[in-house]
Amino acid sequence: MCSVINRVKPAQRALALTLRLRPNTEGSSYAAAESRRFCPGVSAGVDPLSATTRWYCSRMALTEGLLFRQVDSTQGALARFPCSCRPYHTVVINVNTHCHADHITSTGLMKKRLLGLKSAISKFSGASADILLLEGDKINFGKHYLTVRETPGHTDGCMTLVLGDQSMAFTGDALLIRGCGRTDFQQGCPKKLFDSVHQKIFTLPDRCLVYPAHDYLGQTVSTVGEERKFNPRLTKSLEEFVNIMNNLNLPKPKKIDISVPANLVCGVHEV
Numbered sequence: 001m002c003s004v005i006n007r008v009k010p011a012q013r014a015l016a017l018t019l020r021l022r023p024n025t026e027g028s029s030y031a032a033a034e035s036r037r038f039c040p041g042v043s044a045g046v047d048p049l050s051a052t053t054r055w056y057c058s059r060m061a062l063t064e065g066l067l068f069r070q071v072d073s074t075q076g077a078l079a080r081f082p083c084s085c086r087p088y089h090t091v092v093i094n095v096n097t098h099c100h101a102d103h104i105t106s107t108g109l110m111k112k113r114l115l116g117l118k119s120a121i122s123k124f125s126g127a128s129a130d131i132l133l134l135e136g137d138k139i140n141f142g143k144h145y146l147t148v149r150e151t152p153g154h155t156d157g158c159m160t161l162v163l164g165d166q167s168m169a170f171t172g173d174a175l176l177i178r179g180c181g182r183t184d185f186q187q188g189c190p191k192k193l194f195d196s197v198h199q200k201i202f203t204l205p206d207r208c209l210v211y212p213a214h215d216y217l218g219q220t221v222s223t224v225g226e227e228r229k230f231n232p233r234l235t236k237s238l239e240e241f242v243n244i245m246n247n248l249n250l251p252k253p254k255k256i257d258i259s260v261p262a263n264l265v266c267g268v269h270e271v
């Protein structure tokens, strides 16, 4: 086990899971000044950053002091979950739950624009990053932390990140709402995925909120209790699950040949 807080500056205790930011195209010096005022780590001399997507918040401060937002998870887009602890707002760690096959991570771009930002991903992803995470590692931000649970099966490097009080779990592509990640490319393995979900996610409390990386129906959140009862794949026996997963016959993600190599180097070269 290691404590990631030992590797970041104490004044910058905040964390974001794959937050997407784009250059501000309005060219306003006021906007730039405001951006730097609220984001003190933003590099001078580069375009200011602004979130151009709508920010959703489906969970307001049930855990004291936690700032949490769910960004742009509609229409199957990747969900991003900026988490912070009052009163800090600077993004300092950008964690990818795995080496994605369907889009290119924005972590490399963000590292170029936010001074001191660290990238993090599972050691078993094979990807380069500042912090390579392992089972049991704690990612600290303010008085909160996320614990890494390795949940391979969709890929070898898939992780589920669990908030310290076990009230929230970010399951990446391991467990989806009433579904799960496919197992027919990268290091996909139905048996590993079945074991991961049953041993590492379904052992969390029923009330634990489940935030997956994707939902193709516009659903934003589930719970461990609901998925344990109603998930049409993971309520089956191992044998039935393997059979389902081996017969999904889904088309490959359109950008897989570009995305996987890019994500192995944090989305961009030289970061």
Ligand SMILES: N[C@@H](CCC(=O)N[C@@H](CSS)C(=O)NCC(=O)O)C(=O)O
Residues within 6 Å of the ligand: 100, 101, 102, 173, 179, 180, 181, 182, 183, 214, 250, 251, 252, 253, 254, 255
């Ligand atoms: N249409 C998308 C890819 C859709 C897809 O394959 N989703 C993956 C997660 S992203 S690798 C998945 O595991 N789906 C499970 C399922 O049951 O649908 C694209 O072309 O990008």
